């Protein structure tokens with residue numbers, strides 16, 4: 001029996017109902033800050049679930065699939081609804097395999113939503129094949145609704161000025177558009193047919209939302225988005241059509257504590273100007289040049305350039321200005337560099 005009544009747990013509203021119907025009934029225009037969702041992949045006789053579950057006995061029954069002939073229309077319906085409920089500046093992440101990627105992209109392009117990044121989620125241990133390459137990635141389409149400021153907490157996981165032992169920036173590595181995250185194998189535990197690793201959802205929520213924001217998942221499945229949202233102290237609303245799948249996870253959600261992930265997630269080191277008074281290395285000069293050109297190209301103001309490069313390199317304003325003047329002068333020896341460089 002499908003109940004339209006929500007289950008409220010830890011400020012999360014969970015509905016055992018079709019997502020389009022649920023959103024129309026329960027979500028106002030512009031009310032959601034972030035949607036993270038993973039629609040059914042529309043492949044009936046596939047081996048997809050083998051990627052996720054080594055032992056079929058533990059795969060939950062009741063998963064509702066979408067027929068491939070209906071996939072395009074299905075995608076248009078729910079994506080249109082997602083566009084409506086997102087606030088201007090809100091973000092949408094859609095996980096997709098390659099089979100119906102085209103239909104999802106097509107549906108997205110019929111809306112006002114704008115692409116921010118096309119991410120690739122790479123995992124190891126794809127299903128073994130002999131006569132072709134082994135699939136080891138999914139797509140994550142990251143879109144925004146125009147008309148408002150999008151949340152992007154660039155230092156939510158690693159500070160700009162942090163360095164690994166080999167001198168690399170973990171902040172830049174973490175923000176690359178290929179995410180290497182392995183799936184979770186939980187032997188002996190019931191799982192949704194394609195349950196996402198919580199690490200993956202947590203990462204997107206850390207970058208694209210703040211505590212107290214309203215997060216939504218149109219296709220709850222194993223409730224991974226709900227777990228991450230509750231764990232990070234966000235509000236949550238979600239929909240799942242299958243009564244079996246819905247029922248299977250409610251007790252687990254009840255047993256969670258609000259903010260349970262907060263003590264576990266890494267705290268970024270945000271100390272600024274840690275390198276002030278130290279000699280500039282060649283690597284730092286190259287990085288400054290790269291950053292400067294790319295920020296100028298993006299139309300950043302002088303203040304923004306100094307702020308961002310300062311945080312990334314752990315340098316103060318005067319040192320940065322001197323270094324920038326130096327490379328501008330080197331590139332154009334005849335130019336008289338204004339002391340106020342970098343200019344707008």
Ligand SMILES: C[S@@+](CC[C@H](N)C(=O)[O-])C[C@H]1O[C@@H](n2cnc3c(N)ncnc32)[C@H](O)[C@@H]1O
Pocket residue numbers: 017018019020037038039040041062063064065192194195196197218219220221222223224225239240241242245
């Ligand atoms: C790919 S799974 C989601 C997996 C989830 N992200 C996780 O980590 O476990 C898609 C889910 O959407 C559900 N579903 C299919 N059609 C739906 C609809 N119209 N409304 C809501 N849920 C639906 C399926 O039953 C399935 O549980």
